[in-house]
Each structure stands twice: as C-alpha cells, then as structure tokens.
C-alpha cells in the first residue's frame with residue numbers, strides 16, 4: 001500500500017511541482033468551485049497511476065492544481081464513492097496520496113439530505129462532527145505506522161479553529177451557516193422516511209454517502225479537516241414525487257456560490 005501511495009504522490013509532484021499545503025474535495029454538483037481557481041495543472045484521474053476512475057454523472061474526475069487567494073491548492077473535482085463498488089481503500093487512496101505530497105489541510109464538501117427540522121433546502125451546514133454508519137471503516141486491516149496509529153483519536157475530527165474562521169466569516173458577511181453532525185452511510189438508495197427520522201433521533205443533522213471515510217483517513221494521518229454540506233433535500237419533508245439525484249445536483253450548483261465564499265475564507269486564513 002505504501003509503495004503505491006508514494007509512487008502516485010511522486011508522479012503528481014513530478015508532473016506539477018505542487019508545493020501547497022491544502023487539498024479540497026468537491027462533492028456532487030460542486031465542481032464549479034474550480035472556476036475560482038487559477039488553474040496551473042489539470043490531470044484526468046484516468047491518467048494518474050493507481051487512481052480509481054469515477055463513473056457517475058456530475059463527477060468530472062479531475063485533479064486540479066492551481067491558486068486561490070494566492071495559495072496553491074489541490075482540488076479533487078469528483079470523488080470516489082463506496083456505493084460505486086470501490087473498496088474503502090480506493091475511496092480514501094487520494095487522501096493518503098495528498099498527505100505524502102505534503103498536504104496538511106483537507107477541505108471537504110458534499111451534497112446531503114437534511115435531518116434537522118430547522119434546515120432548509122439550499123442551506124449550508126458546517127460539519128462539526130460525524131457519525132459513521134457505513135458499517136465498515138477505511139482503517140480496517142494492517143496498520144501502516146508510517147501513516148498513523150492503530151487506534152487514532154476521532155474526538156476532534158473537524159478542526160475547531162477552522163470552524164471558528166468560517167463562523168466569523170459567515171457572521172460578518174451576514175450569511176446563514178448552520179452547524180451540525182453529518183451521518184455517512186453507504187447509499188446508493190436514499191433513506192426511507194423511518195430512516196431519516198432515526199438519523200434525526202440519533203443526533204444527525206445531515207446525511208450523505210461520502211466524506212466520513214476520507215475524514216477518518218485524514219485524521220489517522222493527523223491532517224486538519226474542515227467540512228461543509230450543502231443541504232440539497234430535506235429528509236424530514238420529502239416532496240410528493242420523492243428524492244432525486246437531479247434535484248440534489250441542481251440545488252448543489254445554486255448553493256455552490258456560498259460554499260465557494262466559505263472555502264475561500266478558510267483557505268485565505270491557512
């Protein structure tokens with residue numbers, strides 16, 4: 001595993017001369033964020049050795065290196081989902097590669113269903129904690145001590161300083177930034193009514209099919225994590241026609257502007 005991670009990290013470094021400290025993972029429908037990036041390099045996942053290749057609509061599958069607010073960043077436009085059939089190892093492989101490239105900060109975004117009665121469709125939720133309901137864990141298997149400890153702490157999975165930067169940015173720019181707990185589960189089916197209510201009962205504010213594996217692996221390797229969910233649908237008030245992937249993508253694109261502002265503010269402070 002280590003050899004593959006190092007080989008891929010070296011490939012990207014040789015090709016791009018990346019020297020930044022921050023990586024960003026863009027969720028479903030949030031790919032427009034790259035318009036804010038002064039692009040220096042763009043690599044298709046299919047051209048990166050050992051990288052899985054994303055298969056679903058709305059996930060472009062590109063690794064972009066560029067500048068934002070004068071800082072060099074690495075952006076994953078499209079991530080790998082467990083429901084696509086990738087292993088937990090594949091899903092989290094890029095995060096491990098980024099760490100080997102010197103990345104210390106990971107910014108993650110996703111589209112999520114709301115399970116908090118006060119959230120509205122189109123809102124943003126800063127992730128302050130998560131609940132792993134994938135039924136598995138990306139760290140299962142032999143532990144690579146070079147990457148991190150066997151039993152990593154998860155009590156500070158989302159960096160409180162970065163949360164405070166985003167909080168004060170939202171306050172002083174007068175926009176709504178909810179906060180809450182993200183529940184990650186496999187999908188790909190959306191939740192039943194009973195499941196959405198259950199997630200609300202156990203303390204979940206938003207639910208999605210990503211992010212948790214990457215955040216666990218990032219914490220294992222002592223990276224600082226900041227995460228935002230775009231609430232694309234409300235699980236506690238499902239429309240008559242039900243949930244749809246199209247609705248998720250449409251709302252994500254619209255809410256993308258606010259997300260870009262928050263990520264830019266955090267990047268500027270890093």
Ligand code: HPA
Pocket residue numbers: 111112113114187190191207208209232233235243248
């Ligand atoms: N459930 C799971 N994942 C999602 C949802 C949802 O309601 N909306 C967007 N991603």
